[in-house]
Amino acid sequence: MALEHAILVSLLEQPGSGYELARRFDRSIGRFWTATHQQIYRVLRRMETDGWIAAEEIAQDGRPDKKVYSAAGPGRAALSGWLREPVEPETVRHELAVKIRAAAFDDPGALISEVERHRESHAALLARYLAGEQRDFPAGSTLDTRQELQHVVLRGGIEYERMTLAWLDDVLATLHRLAH
Amino acid sequence: MALEHAILVSLLEQPGSGYELARRFDRSIGRFWTATHQQIYRVLRRMETDGWIAAEEIAQDGRPDKKVYSAAGPGRAALSGWLREPVEPETVRHELAVKIRAAAFDDPGALISEVERHRESHAALLARYLAGEQRDFPAGSTLDTRQELQHVVLRGGIEYERMTLAWLDDVLATLHRLAH
DNA sequence: TCTTGCTATGCAACGAGTTGCATAGGCAAC
DNA sequence: GTTGCCTATGCAACTCGTTGCATAGCAAGA
Numbered sequence: 001m002a003l004e005h006a007i008l009v010s011l012l013e014q015p016g017s018g019y020e021l022a023r024r025f026d027r028s029i030g031r032f033w034t035a036t037h038q039q040i041y042r043v044l045r046r047m048e049t050d051g052w053i054a055a056e057e058i059a060q061d062g063r064p065d066k067k068v069y070s071a072a073g074p075g076r077a078a079l080s081g082w083l084r085e086p087v088e089p090e091t092v093r094h095e096l097a098v099k100i101r102a103a104a105f106d107d108p109g110a111l112i113s114e115v116e117r118h119r120e121s122h123a124a125l126l127a128r129y130l131a132g133e134q135r136d137f138p139a140g141s142t143l144d145t146r147q148e149l150q151h152v153v154l155r156g157g158i159e160y161e162r163m164t165l166a167w168l169d170d171v172l173a174t175l176h177r178l179a180h
Numbered sequence: 181m182a183l184e185h186a187i188l189v190s191l192l193e194q195p196g197s198g199y200e201l202a203r204r205f206d207r208s209i210g211r212f213w214t215a216t217h218q219q220i221y222r223v224l225r226r227m228e229t230d231g232w233i234a235a236e237e238i239a240q241d242g243r244p245d246k247k248v249y250s251a252a253g254p255g256r257a258a259l260s261g262w263l264r265e266p267v268e269p270e271t272v273r274h275e276l277a278v279k280i281r282a283a284a285f286d287d288p289g290a291l292i293s294e295v296e297r298h299r300e301s302h303a304a305l306l307a308r309y310l311a312g313e314q315r316d317f318p319a320g321s322t323l324d325t326r327q328e329l330q331h332v333v334l335r336g337g338i339e340y341e342r343m344t345l346a347w348l349d350d351v352l353a354t355l356h357r358l359a360h
Numbered sequence: 361t362c363t364t365g366c367t368a369t370g371c372a373a374c375g376a377g378t379t380g381c382a383t384a385g386g387c388a389a390c
Numbered sequence: 391g392t393t394g395c396c397t398a399t400g401c402a403a404c405t406c407g408t409t410g411c412a413t414a415g416c417a418a419g420a
Contacts, residue, residue: 017369091377
């Protein structure tokens, strides 16, 4: 389990409440690690009990109070230890690949519109990544360690989307050919 | 949930026992859909109850009896219906990306050996994919629908591995630069 | 004014997935 | 000749993740 670690990284980059974390997981971090607000609140409570993070109650006017968390010493130590452990192989769940192989026992043409929808959403995501790159990492700018590492992760996302788009074009061509 | 559907596709491609399915999920199918034998046995029982698959007891000498399952009419119908439903967006869990961002709060150099291990295992997988492609889909051969679709999924795996290798080289260069 | 939506946290129940263990015969190696 | 691995299936207990719902004040628009 690495949700704890993903939360720690996010809190080190910027302290925040459970709600704010949930929104970050919907946006940037969610591209390589998803989590719902329920999971986040549960894990935050456990991490606070274990002393990995410290909470501060913030009263707000006009909206509910919030608890702002930040990473504590033991949390940083745990993260450091985790960094040095080997990662378990990622478990992949590529539903579209299952569908493509399933199409052999049905009508391959029936998948075309579904694949086109995927293609569009990947194209949109690539566009967002590229816009984010231009905004946050313009050519020629000097970056610190944190930014360099964020940038290399973003480049991975960009290359993944480019590759996926090309593959989906290949899939579409194949489906069109088979639907004759 | 699509484990049922992945199992159905596998049984349509080739009937088999729970044990055999578990081994297929360790090998080919497991590259885009993982499952343990426990999950498989549980789901098989449910699918048999629901009439999606039919079982035949096979007595073997020298080894335990086995139940060989094959897809039944209602299973094919369910698969056909599922094919026409839109897929939920895949939830990604890219642990290495979390680690890379975490390295900003520790020593980036400490990640190098881990990334190199990943690089090696992706290179090995790419080699296996390419060997499988040469074996099963040699250039110039005529393929039926099923093989065409298996091939396009394999091409996706190959392109994914190539892209990942290039990205990991980028990550390694970045880590070396930051560890100065 | 009524509804919709946002901030902010949480309970309860369920379903999916993992881990450890059990059985049980056969085969091969050391 | 005992140890360990392979086939083949399964129970029990647990953790992880999802879904539906609840609260509660405030803001904006129909």
